[in-house]
Amino acid sequence: MKIKIFYFTGTGNTLKLARDLKKELGDVDLIKVSYNMDFEQTDTDIAGIAYPVYCFGIPNVISNFINKVKLNNDAYIFGLASYGGLLTGSGKLLKKELKKRGYRLNAGFAIKMPGNATIYYNIPALEKREKMFAFEAERIKQIAAAVRDRKEYKVETNLGLFGQLISAASNKMMSKINETAKSFFVDEKCNGCGNCVNICPVQNIKLKDNKPVWFNKCEGCLACFHWCPQASIQSSAKTRDRDRYHHPDISYKAML
Ligand SMILES: Cc1cc2nc3c(=O)[nH]c(=O)nc-3n(C[C@H](O)[C@H](O)[C@H](O)COP(=O)(O)O)c2cc1C
Known part of the structure; x- marks a missing residue:
């Protein structure tokens, strides 16, 4: 049985979910979703779409993927959202977008992970993060069992x-x-290393005079902000005092 999990991630939470699912399921292709990926016919019995929730919805790069991907008509399709607390009805949007293409979302799973929208709020304290990771380790096993059996499962939502x-x-x-x-700038700690340029999943950053310059196709993932080794990328005075975050099991190299 062929299983493919398509994923997008900014700080590694979603990649961690996809990897843990692969560990449970065995032979799984993990495929990073991008605007310039191969959208040719995807031959798979099971297709997973793993994504972070953004602004109560799904990332634009995932919508673009759903608009273009060609899946087998009888493929079992599941969604796997990683979210910071406000899952809301985001999974229903995934279902709706798939339906427009004639596909059915068979299951819509979701796991709460540390919220990484640090331009708006602080990341949860270490103790809370560890509790989330412990929950994730167990929940992913249940999800793997459901996927293996191609089980129908409701689209998870919160806040009714x-x-x-x-x-x-x-x-x-x-x-x-x-x-x-648009709000991003670097402080005096920036040493022009270019990590931000390399980590940006949509090639939206270039170095000019050894400092990053952002263009206008930002995906909002905050990878540049969180993976900057100097924590020199800011979006306001407040972000100077906020910790940066990435999933502890995901390395910079794994992101590339
Ligand atoms: C721009 C932005 C918007 C977000 N909006 C939401 C949201 O509406 N609801 C929510 O629960 N989490 C939200 N989050 C938090 C992420 O969904 C969450 O931290 C996720 O696990 C990040 O996954 P990643 O590490 O794979 O990028 C948002 C994060 C960003 C960067």
Whole structure:
């Protein structure tokens, strides 16, 4: 049985979920979703789509993927969201977008991971993060068992009807997410190493005079912000005092 998991990640949480699922399921292809990936016919019995929740919805790069991917008609399709607390009705959007293409979402799983939108709030304390990781280690085993058996499973949501309403309005926010990097600047710690250029999954950063310059196709993933070894990328005065984060089991190299 062929299993492919398509994933997108900014700080490694989603990649960790995808990797742990692979560990449980055995022979799985992990494929990073990008705008310039191969959208040819994907021959797979099981297709997983793993993504971080952004602005109560799904990342633009994932929507683009759903619009273009060609899956087998009888493929079992599951979603796997990693989210910081406000899952809302984001999985329903995934279901809707797949439906537009004639595909059915058979299961919509979700796991709460450390929220990484550090331009808005601090990452959770270490103790809380560790609790999330412990929960993830167990939950992923249950998800693997369901996927292995191609089980139908409801799309997980939170905040009930209110959550679904805010997700329905997420399109507006997602259409502005390309502007996230407009507020970015580097402080005196920037040494021009170029890690931000390499980690950006949408090639939205170039170095000019040894300092990063952001263009206007930001995906909002905050990879540049969190993976900067000097923590020199800021979006406001507040971010100077906030910790940077990436999943402890995911290395910079694994991200590339
Ligand atoms: C721009 C942005 C918006 C986000 N919006 C939400 C959200 O609406 N709801 C939520 O629960 N988490 C939200 N998050 C948190 C991420 O979904 C969460 O931390 C996720 O695990 C990150 O996965 P990654 O490490 O694979 O990038 C947001 C993160 C970013 C960067």
